Amino acid sequence: MGNPCGLKEVSEFMGYLKSDLEISNGIFAPIEYERFLNNNNENLKTKIKSDLLQYNRDDLKRTKYIYDWLRKLK
16 A cells, blocks of 8 residues: 555545545645635635535545445454
């Protein structure tokens, strides 16, 4: 499988289809959140918020995918 071995790598190794998101790495999520907090442009804030929610939703879907895959091993 190789390194690193995080949620995205494990889920994709197990067959989860790679997502095409604006925020593609957990390192960027806090940076985007800070941009959200420090920005006065409401349109940009709405986009950043949407991107962060999509990123978090994808992580939850990946976690469920791994959970379901492991449950099938019983």
